[in-house]
Amino acid sequence: MRAADKVIELASLDSEPQSKKDRKYPEEEGKRYFAQLGEGWDAINLKSPGHYRIKIRVSGLPAFTGRVPRLSLWHHQHKKSVMGMDISNKEDEPKTIVLEGLFSAGGYKILNNAQTKKHPNGGVIRFRTGTIDAGQKLASLTGGFRSDKTKIVDEQGRPVMPTLLIDWVEVEGPLTTEVNRAKKSGIFPMKEDDQEELTASLKRFAERAWRRTVSDQEMQRYIKFIAAEKEAGVDFRSAYKSALSGILVSRSFFNLEEGSPNENRSRLNNFELASRLSYFLWSSMPDEQLFTAARTDKLHVPETLKKELKRMISDPKIDRFLDSFPRQWLQLHRVGMFQPDPNLYPEYGPWLEKSMIMETTNYFAEMFRNNLPIREAVESDWTMLNSRLALHYGLPEPKETKLMRVSLEPESGRGGLLTHASILSLTSDGTRHRPVHRGAWLSETILAQAPPPPPPNVEPLEPVKSNEPKKTIRSQLEAHATQSNCVSCHAKIDPLGLAFENFDAIGRWRDKEKVEGGTGENPPVDASGTFPTGQKFDGPQEFKRVLAEDEKRLANAFVQQLATYALRRVMTVDDRPHIEKIVENAKGGNYRLRSMIEHLITSELFLNR
Known part of the structure; x- marks a missing residue:
């Protein structure tokens, strides 16, 4: 219940946070922070979670081996890196990196987590950090430091370790985007004493939360609750928020409900199908376009399903499937x-370890985006590499x-x-x-x-x-x-x-x-x-x-894994005829990934309960 209350509070227009922009320099403007491995700069402290835009002016000095520094943003409280990026631009050619998205509250450290053959894991504490003038070359720092610290350059004047350079860090937020404002609008009724508008506002919220149509009768318990709270002296807005919280802790919100005693239990209705499709590909609730297709009773039409599939694949939310499915399928x-x-x-x-997993999830994503045949999951003449994996495999470092x-x-x-x-x-x-x-x-x-x-x-x-x-x-x-x-x-x-x-x-x-x-x-x-x-x-x-x-065998196994993920259950003997039909239908397209997904979502296996 506390989580629901917090969500409603964040969704309220009257709780929109005050946004500000702050730029931080190392010591003072005109100075440049540098770091070899391990130690970093505690440059960011977010007082509250939210949507932020973080800019980092960065450059680097590669080691004489060619290994470039790696920028990492480390969250102290969570004890993990929230991003990592190799920095290849030169000292005199800094660039501004922009990170925008949801960030947890707390302190963040910017550090260099490059890995080399001598120190493949980074994080060695006896490396050098400090500040220099913005126009000063790192190679000019040749002495005057403790013997247990790694030098910047060796006797031949070559950089010993990849070194990260930071000019400044700028944090802007918490931000409220127009998309977020649009999502929040319409949550509260414009008039507190208008019963029809109150019912309509509650229904609008409940239909989104419960992912289906909602009757006036279902809203009566929440309307009565608001009235009782007002009689007890609670102001309308607080009572209304509590009613919304009640909607979020109901069974209809937590469960993906499929079927009721009053319906044909063999087939999904349009709203259930919209949810199944959306949670399969987006790991989230249906958007308004899917809801519209469900309301107009057209979602079961194969051509509509194919059209929606094409649209959903082009949406950025498909990245959730491209990351989540291979992790489950391959037991990553x-x-x-x-x-x-x-x-x-x-x-x-x-x-x-992270690069290993990224190679595999990104390999699947590359297969999916290019609609490659399933045989390339087993045999191909390409892969997805970064510099760390290239070092591990003994392959040339990517460009x-x-x-x-x-x-x-x-x-x-x-x-x-x-x-x-x-x-x-x-x-x-x-x-x-x-x-x-x-x-x-x-x-x-x-x-x-x-x-x-x-x-x-x-x-x-x-x-x-x-x-x-x-x-x-x-x-x-x-x-x-x-x-x-x-x-x-x-x-x-x-x-x-x-x-x-x-x-x-x-x-x-x-x-x-x-x-x-x-x-x-x-x-x-x-x-x-x-x-x-x-x-x-x-x-x-x-x-x-x-x-x-043996492409057919590979396709059959893949469709089983795909259906298990989509339907959230293990396939049984009764499902075999459906699986075989999907595979047979995909044969003409050489068992390409997106084609098999299309045949799955238009199959009886997917459309039925």
């Missing part, structure tokens, strides 16, 4: 669940500082989701790769065939003893899989995971498996195998090529 919440051992993987850190699409050479070993570091790490345990986990994940997620659970009391693989020759996990698995109660499942699962033996627990390419303990040299990896169909492959590239040829 598991990335970092088992933190890699820092002794084994010292280069692993927050920025690398731009942001995450961008890059072409891949065949020998890169990459291309497609299956060789993303995010996928390869979430199927590992923090110390070593897990081929069985990788195979089980691929079977369940990409092929929609959940493997049976392992038998009870299965003994884990033992570490290699110090007096034994080093051996790969693959060779240990092959010995384990000969047991009678294990062989049938491992024959189906293991080849799917062993195809990626060239990748370690954090997704780096390798030709030899690093084995802790044992005698002799680290053994070479073997990524060959045989599909359950008998078809052989040698390495991840051949495996992906063979898998991508």
